[in-house]
Amino acid sequence: MTFNKALLIHHNHAGKASRVDAVGTAAGVLAPAVRELVIVRTDESGEGEALCRERGEQFDVVFILGGDGTVHECVNGLADLQNPPLIGVLPGGTCNDFARSLGLSPDVETAARQMLEGHAVSIDIGRANDRVFTNFFGIGLISDTSQNINSNLKGTLGKLSYFISTLQTINNTKPFHYEMEADGKTMEGEAVMIYAANGRFLGTNSLPFAPDALQDGELDVLVIHETGIPLLREILSHKPEGDWQPQNESISYLKASTLKLRTDAPMSADTDGELYMKTPAELSVLAGHLTFLTGDGY
Numbered sequence: 052m053t054f055n056k057a058l059l060i061h062h063n064h065a066g067k068a069s070r071v072d073a074v075g076t077a078a079g080v081l082a083p084a085v086r087e088l089v090i091v092r093t094d095e096s097g098e099g100e101a102l103c104r105e106r107g108e109q110f111d112v113v114f115i116l117g118g119d120g121t122v123h124e125c126v127n128g129l130a131d132l133q134n135p136p137l138i139g140v141l142p143g144g145t146c147n148d149f150a151r152s153l154g155l156s157p158d159v160e161t162a163a164r165q166m167l168e169g170h171a172v173s174i175d176i177g178r179a180n181d182r183v184f185t186n187f188f189g190i191g192l193i194s195d196t197s198q199n200i201n202s203n204l205k206g207t208l209g210k211l212s213y214f215i216s217t218l219q220t221i222n223n224t225k226p227f228h229y230e231m232e233a234d235g236k237t238m239e240g241e242a243v244m245i246y247a248a249n250g251r252f253l254g255t256n257s258l259p260f261a262p263d264a265l266q267d268g269e270l271d272v273l274v275i276h277e278t279g280i281p282l283l284r285e286i287l288s289h290k291p292e293g294d295w296q297p298q299n300e301s302i303s304y305l306k307a308s309t310l311k312l313r314t315d316a317p318m319s320a321d322t323d324g325e326l327y328m329k330t331p332a333e334l335s336v337l338a339g340h341l342t343f344l345t346g347d348g349y
Contacts, residue, residue, distance in 0.1 A: 061116040080163035103128030112137040118144015123323035152250035154349025165346035173339035191244035194321040233307035274303040310334040
C-alpha cells in the first residue's frame, strides 16, 4: 500500500526518549511507502484534534502515534470532515486497546508494517452527546478506576497500574441508580458500572464480543449490577464462539444502536480513557463512518 501524502501525529508526553525512538521507527517504515510524509508533534491537549480538523483533508492518510487518548482526540477532529482521510493507528500508549481491536501489534514497527501490508476497512464510531469515541463509553467503576490511577505508576508500570487501580477501587465502588433506553426499550435499576463498547479490548484484555463488533452498527452494552473479582474474571476470560450469554446474574448484556442514559446525579463518564463528560448522555453509532488501516489479525 502506497500513499501520495501522509501526516504522522505524535504527542510530546514530556519529551520521553522512547517516544522519539518510536517516531523514528515509525517514520523509517512508512517513508518508503509515502511520497510526502509530514511529521507534527503536539504539546497541549486539543492540539491534535484541531490539527486533524483543520488539515486532515489535505492528506491521503493520517497516522496517529499514541495511546487510546491520543487516538480519541484526533478522531474527534477527523469525524466531522466531509472527506476524511484514511487513518492509521500506531500504538504508543499504555494499553493501545483500539489498536488491538484493529488487529495491530503493540509493537510500533510491526504495526506500521502490518498497515502497509493490510487492508482499509470502514469502521463504526460511537457518538456520545456531541463527541465521538472509538473504543468505549463508561460510568461507575470504569471511570472511578481511571480517576484513581497514579500517573507515576502509569508511566513506570504500564498496564499493571490499571490492575492496581482496579483492585484499589473495586471494593469502594457504590451502586448508583440508572434509567436507560436502548433502541426504544426502557430499563432501570442499580449498577456499579455501565460500559458501552465499540471495540473489543479493555486494559489489553479481550472482551467476549463478536469479531465483527467494529462493523455491526451496534454497541455492546454491559450493565454490572454488583462487582467482585470473579465477576471481572468472567468478562475478561470468556472467548466467544457465538453470541455471548453471561452466566453471572450480576451482569446484563445487550446490543443497541442508540442509548439514552440517565443517573440520579451527574456522573463522570470515561470515553476511551478520557474523563471530561458527565451524564446524562445520548449514545449512538456512526456505522462505517471512518476508514482505518487494519492489521493481519483483524
